[in-house]
Amino acid sequence: MRFRLTDDQRALRAGVREVLDRRFGADALRAAVAKPVLDRGLWRALGEAGFFALRLPEADGGVGLGLPEAVLAFEEAGRALLPGPLIATCLAAGTVPGAAEGETVVAMADGGLVEWWGAADVVLGGDGSGAAVPMRSVDPLTPLHRVSGVSGTAPRASDPVASLFTAAEQLGTAARACELAVGHARTREQFGRPIGAFQAVQHLCAEALVRVEVARVAVYAASVTGDAADIAGARLLADEAAVQGARDCLQVFGGMGFTWEAEVHLLLKRAWVRARRAGGGPQGAELLARELLSGAG
Known part of the structure; x- marks a missing residue:
């Protein structure tokens, strides 16, 4: 089995890095640390670039690529320390309206914790409604809430x-x-x-x-x-x-x-x-x- 990246995959990785360098460079990172508020403009820009819809079939308005291509995109996001519930929104593309386009921010419960609770439009993976208690996060770019119950359905963080x-x-x-x-x-x-x-x-x-x-x-x-x-x-x-x-x-x-x-x-x-x-x-x-x-x- 060959794992060498194709020309298209290398181009995808370079394209994602270019977008992130332009929209979330060093100055934007510092601004986000000083004020950890989700940048909706950046979120929509990611949606327009197809970040959240990489695995969504073209017939459903997605890019129609596979898991390896999505992994390359998330690798670049990790390199840039891009904040926000990226994984939850990507997994919700095609099931939650607006997620694929970056118009809807989706978070999900993970063992009673939810990243970016206050910024999310939809929270998935819970078992009922409940209160959210803010927690002190070691990472200033990842606000956390302890949630007793969240309305919504799968996917869960354990996916x-x-x-x-x-x-x-x-x-x-x-x-x-x-x-x-x-x-x-x-x-x-x-x-x-x-x-x-x-x-x-x-x-x-x-x-x-x-x-x-x-x-x-x-x-x-x-x-x-x-x-x-x-x-x-x-x-x-x-x-x-x-x-x-x-x-x-x-x-x-x-x-x-x-x-x-x-x-x-x-x-x-x-x-x-x-x-x-x-x-x-x-x-x-x-x-x-x-x-x-x-x-x-």
């Missing part, structure tokens, strides 16, 4: 596709952390030479790159097979790549990485929040273990 999209976002964040670490190691000087000349820093960067590439292979393969066990394995690897990669990036940056002005801490905080979503951690490990034990007879 394997939702977990795969989370893995793709984590992969993008891990790749960005690796890029920042390497770039800083090349330009930051101590004792008269770049810190990248020191073996300890080289090891941090090399290990981050290995984690990114291993996770990338797993995520891309899972997007082709669509197998639940493959997705669980990819999610575990992507979560590790994002969280540990951001930690190592902080080590490379030193004290400056912890400052509010640096982007590095935002990568780590978002990776922490995503890693807590359904499908990762013990849940994913148990699913993968069951599959492996089943295969062993």
Whole structure:
């Protein structure tokens, strides 16, 4: 089985990155951190670009592509730290009016937590109406609410596709952390030479790159097979790549990485929040273990 990207897939990835660079660059990221309000204009622009309708059949007004192409788009979203309930809105395209076009913002319950509750027009995955209590989120770009009951139906956050999209976002964040670490190691000087000349820093960067590439292979393969066990394995690897990669990036940056002005801490905080979503951690490990034990007879 070949996993090399086609020309069309590379063009799609480049196109998504171009849109995000133009609509959600460094200045927009800083503005979002200062005031975490969902940008409806950006949301509609994503809808016009076909972001939410990538997997929707052309007959239904979608782009008509597959899971691998959607994964590439979510990887770029993770790289840009794009805020908002992207996965829920994408999964709701075709079932919730306006979701595919970016006119309707859709969130979903995840173990009693809902990301972007106040900004969403529709919340899916609950078992009845209930109150929402705001929670303090470690990530300033991901407001959280604890919800006792939500009106709506599936998809739920435990959907394997939702977990795969989370893995793709984590992969993008891990790749960005690796890029920042390497770039800083090349330009930051101590004792008269770049810190990248020191073996300890080289090891941090090399290990981050290995984690990114291993996770990338797993995520891309899972997007082709669509197998639940493959997705669980990819999610575990992507979560590790994002969280540990951001930690190592902080080590490379030193004290400056912890400052509010640096982007590095935002990568780590978002990776922490995503890693807590359904499908990762013990849940994913148990699913993968069951599959492996089943295969062993």
